[in-house]
Amino acid sequence: MLSTRTPDRTSAALSEIMKIPMARPLFDETTRQSILEVLDSGRLAQGLRVLEFEERFAEWAEVPFAIAVSSGTAALLLALMALEIGPGDEVITTPFTFAATANTILFLGARPVFADIQPSTLNLDPEEVERRITPRTRAIVLVHLYGNPCDMGIFTELAARYGLALIEDAAHAPGALYQGRPVGSFGIGCFSFYATKNITTGEGGMITTQDSHLARRLRMLRDHGQSAKYVHEILGLNFRMTELQAVLGIGQLQHIDAWNDRRRTIAAFYDQHLRGARPVAITPNSTPVYHLYTVRLSPGLRDAVRERLKEAGVETGIHYPTPVYRQPLYQRLGYNDSLPVAEAAAREVLSIPIHPALRDDEVRYVVEALNAAIEDLQGG
Numbered sequence: 215m216l217s218t219r220t221p222d223r224t225s226a227a228l229s230e231i232m233k234i235p236m237a238r239p240l241f242d243e244t245t246r247q248s249i250l251e252v253l254d255s256g257r258l259a260q261g262l263r264v265l266e267f268e269e270r271f272a273e274w275a276e277v278p279f280a281i282a283v284s285s286g287t288a289a290l291l292l293a294l295m296a297l298e299i300g301p302g303d304e305v306i307t308t309p310f311t312f313a314a315t316a317n318t319i320l321f322l323g324a325r326p327v328f329a330d331i332q333p334s335t336l337n338l339d340p341e342e343v344e345r346r347i348t349p350r351t352r353a354i355v356l357v358h359l360y361g362n363p364c365d366m367g368i369f370t371e372l373a374a375r376y377g378l379a380l381i382e383d384a385a386h387a388p389g390a391l392y393q394g395r396p397v398g399s400f401g402i403g404c405f406s407f408y409a410t411k412n413i414t415t416g417e418g419g420m421i422t423t424q425d426s427h428l429a430r431r432l433r434m435l436r437d438h439g440q441s442a443k444y445v446h447e448i449l450g451l452n453f454r455m456t457e458l459q460a461v462l463g464i465g466q467l468q469h470i471d472a473w474n475d476r477r478r479t480i481a482a483f484y485d486q487h488l489r490g491a492r493p494v495a496i497t498p499n500s501t502p503v504y505h506l507y508t509v510r511l512s513p514g515l516r517d518a519v520r521e522r523l524k525e526a527g528v529e530t531g532i533h534y535p536t537p538v539y540r541q542p543l544y545q546r547l548g549y550n551d552s553l554p555v556a557e558a559a560a561r562e563v564l565s566i567p568i569h570p571a572l573r574d575d576e577v578r579y580v581v582e583a584l585n586a587a588i589e590d591l592q593g594g
């Protein structure tokens with residue numbers, strides 16, 4: 215629970231010193247020591263620490279196999295490569311995401327096909343996905359947007375019915391549960407440990423799978439397709455994680471459940487105390503991890519509120535300002551989609567700070583600043 219007692223400092227005093235960022239990574243003393251141990255060991259490239267991180271992550275994520283890679287983008291790319299997706303194939307995905315989700319499909323010569331999102335959660339709409347399935351469709355890439363699980367009951371049934379692979383872009387969602395089961399354990403899970411994510415290794419990623427054959431391919435693909443030293447079985451490149459990243463990851467994993475709890479506590483406080491800003495809905499029967507806390511405001515108001523918050527020292531984000539098909543790259547490739555729910559969301563969303571390093575007084579300050587900005591701008 216977050217206390218609602220009066221702040222020690224007044225809001226006016228706080229605003230003079232307050233700079234509330236969207237993310238602030240935390241590293242404990244043991245982790246700092248482990249970094250020094252790695253430096254002293256002389257072994258910096260992928261080794262036993264990466265293996266340990268993979269084993270711990272797999273256990274925590276309730277999957278038999280976890281493969282550490284150099285980024286979330288690498289995770290998505292290798293998942294598609296392991297399925298041998300390429301020219302002539304179509305992969306259905308969301309336009310309301312970071313470009314990596316679709317770029318990796320494009321990079322392999324396959325065609326990203328965009329389906330619209332649900333107005334409530336902003337996650338992919340299963341009916342919109344089903345309408346776009348053709349004989350060329352090979353896979354669906356879901357994004358558990360903002361840390362809120364997609365409806366995995368419907369998507370696993372859909373993928374099975376049409377014989378499609380399911381890739382879960384869980385960059386925002388480590389620890390999120392759908393009907394008590396961790397995301398990333400339904401299909402091929404792709405996680406990101408980028409600097410602002412729920413756990414970070416600076417840059418880094420993890421792929422999770424239930425399939426031992428796929429796991430073996432993924433391990434080869436991240437290491438120049440090697441099945442043994444200097445035996446290049448298939449075409450891969452270097453997507454390995456370093457030992458330094460792995461010890462950061464091992465350290466972060468010790469805290470992730472508590473940190474996700476803290477994110478949920480802050481979200482509950484926002485849900486209760488924010489006035490005039492509609493939060494994005496949570497999927498029924500699921501436990502989100504609030505990588506982002508995102509509200510919707512009318513387009514004119516959104517940008518004015520954002521400016522007010524900036525003046526008050528509160529950093530905000532827009533996730534995402536442009537549906538992927540509207541990016542210059544995709545326009546040049548001839549994409550002319552106009553998916554109404556994604557278009558509206560891009561104009562209306564605003565993410566406010568939510569992370570475990572936020573103090574209670576900072577959370578209250580964000581609420582006060584956002585409520586005041588909306589009241590002021592709507593009244594005036």
Ligand SMILES: Cc1ncc(COP(=O)(O)O)c(C=O)c1O
Nearest residue numbers: 285286287312314385406407408
């Ligand atoms: C939804 C989503 N997918 C994929 C990625 C790519 O991850 P990375 O930056 O680790 O390559 C990110 C973020 O950065 C993301 O937000």
